[in-house]
Amino acid sequence: MASKKVQKQVKKLAKKNPTAFVTIIVILILIGVSLFIVDYYNIYDLGIIDGEFIDNDNDDDDDNIIVSGELIVAFLETGNTYTGDAVYVKAGNTDLLIDAGSRKSSSVTIKNFINQYVSDGVLEYVIATHAHQDHIAGFVGTKSDPGIFDLYDVKTIIDFPKTNATSKVYNDYVEKRTAEINNGATHYTALECYNNENGASRVINLTEDVTLEILYNYYYENKTSNENNYSVCVMITHGNKKFLLTGDLEDEGEKKLVEYNDLSKVDVYKAGHHGSYTAGSNELLSVIDPDIVCICCCAGHDEYTDNPLNMFPAQDFISRICKYTDQIYVTTLATETGFESMNGNIIITSNTTGIEVNCSNNNTILKETDWFKKNRKWE
Numbered sequence: 286m287a288s289k290k291v292q293k294q295v296k297k298l299a300k301k302n303p304t305a306f307v308t309i310i311v312i313l314i315l316i317g318v319s320l321f322i323v324d325y326y327n328i329y330d331l332g333i334i335d336g337e338f339i340d341n342d343n344d345d346d347d348d349n350i351i352v353s354g355e356l357i358v359a360f361l362e363t364g365n366t367y368t369g370d371a372v373y374v375k376a377g378n379t380d381l382l383i384d385a386g387s388r389k390s391s392s393v394t395i396k397n398f399i400n401q402y403v404s405d406g407v408l409e410y411v412i413a414t415h416a417h418q419d420h421i422a423g424f425v426g427t428k429s430d431p432g433i434f435d436l437y438d439v440k441t442i443i444d445f446p447k448t449n450a451t452s453k454v455y456n457d458y459v460e461k462r463t464a465e466i467n468n469g470a471t472h473y474t475a476l477e478c479y480n481n482e483n484g485a486s487r488v489i490n491l492t493e494d495v496t497l498e499i500l501y502n503y504y505y506e507n508k509t510s511n512e513n514n515y516s517v518c519v520m521i522t523h524g525n526k527k528f529l530l531t532g533d534l535e536d537e538g539e540k541k542l543v544e545y546n547d548l549s550k551v552d553v554y555k556a557g558h559h560g561s562y563t564a565g566s567n568e569l570l571s572v573i574d575p576d577i578v579c580i581c582c583c584a585g586h587d588e589y590t591d592n593p594l595n596m597f598p599a600q601d602f603i604s605r606i607c608k609y610t611d612q613i614y615v616t617t618l619a620t621e622t623g624f625e626s627m628n629g630n631i632i633i634t635s636n637t638t639g640i641e642v643n644c645s646n647n648n649t650i651l652k653e654t655d656w657f658k659k660n661r662k663w664e
């Protein structure tokens with residue numbers, strides 16, 4: 286009934302005043318098209334969620350994910366000529382430290398950096414990727430240089446489920462970890478996290494916008510003679526920005542990582558095993574296609590090898606990674622008398638406008654450095 290009445294009115298108007306009729310139709314079409322565009326780009330959401338579009342990765346997928354807040358991931362120098370890892374992550378009021386290498390006294394260098402950000406003496410999360418000295422020594426510390434477990438009130442410790450280690454530094458780590466647990470810290474293995482067992486979670490919300498996901502490593506529950514392959518592997522995500530950290534995982538572990546996890550493009554990749562020729566395999570790189578690569582090492586140091594081409598970062602690693610990006614940064618450089626900063630602390634900030642790299646010494650990419658020009662080839 287009603288629609289018949291409307292039809293009659295419309296016909297009447299069209300006959301009586303054709304110009305007004307056409308104008309109304311055009312206006313209705315314009316309103317319809319605008320509503321479609323608004324809906325398509327989710328512009329409504331901007332009013333509801335406090336954030337902005339991120340669109341700086343120059344591709345056309347996932348660009349309308351909305352994020353707010355800020356994520357800082359800092360790849361730290363460890364204060365000596367030895368290679369090691371220490372990665373500090375700040376998301377809102379949540380502080381996370383992944384590894385504390387390379388020597389026991391690294392705790393001092395790490396403390397001096399992270400105390401710029403940590404004001405309450407609390408680390409909400411600590412991850413120890415595997416049982417090697419260059420990753421766990423700083424958790425232990427010395428009498429004169431207290432370790433991370435002595436310096437901070439750690440809330441949650443996540444570490445490697447398996448190890449073959451019998452070293453003193455490993456036993457010291459276990460002792461300090463036990464003391465921290467007795468002081469109230471919660472301890473989970475990466476496998477408990479992955480399995481969501483015993484109160485642990487595979488995906489941890491560091492803030493509303495930042496997640497820490499414990500990836501599956503086959504060697505969380507299978508034995509290997511290569512300690513590096515026991516490494517805890519994680520993905521940190523802020524909106525559509527992804528940071529992949531695989532500890533010292535090597536080729537074999539990387540192949541399993543690709544096989545068992547649904548990996549895809551990442552924005553930032555911490556070079557596997559300090560940029561060793563045994564890590565950063567084509568199998569992994571072709572899947573993660575990284576934009577920015579951070580290498581935690583003392584470039585050109587002969588700590589592990591006499592072959593100059595295999596010193597970190599190794600020529601083979603560079604020959605593989607160069608197909609994906611030249612945005613490669615290195616923390617430290619070996620000198621005749623010791624060490625100096627290469628890029629220094631590599632500080633990566635992800636916020637509503639995208640990703641920014643700011644290093645404490647300089648922002649020169651690896652292939653433009655004097656060390657690279659003298660010692661490596663870009664091929």
Ligand SMILES: [Zn+2]
Nearest residue numbers: 369417419533
């Ligand atoms: Zn290492």
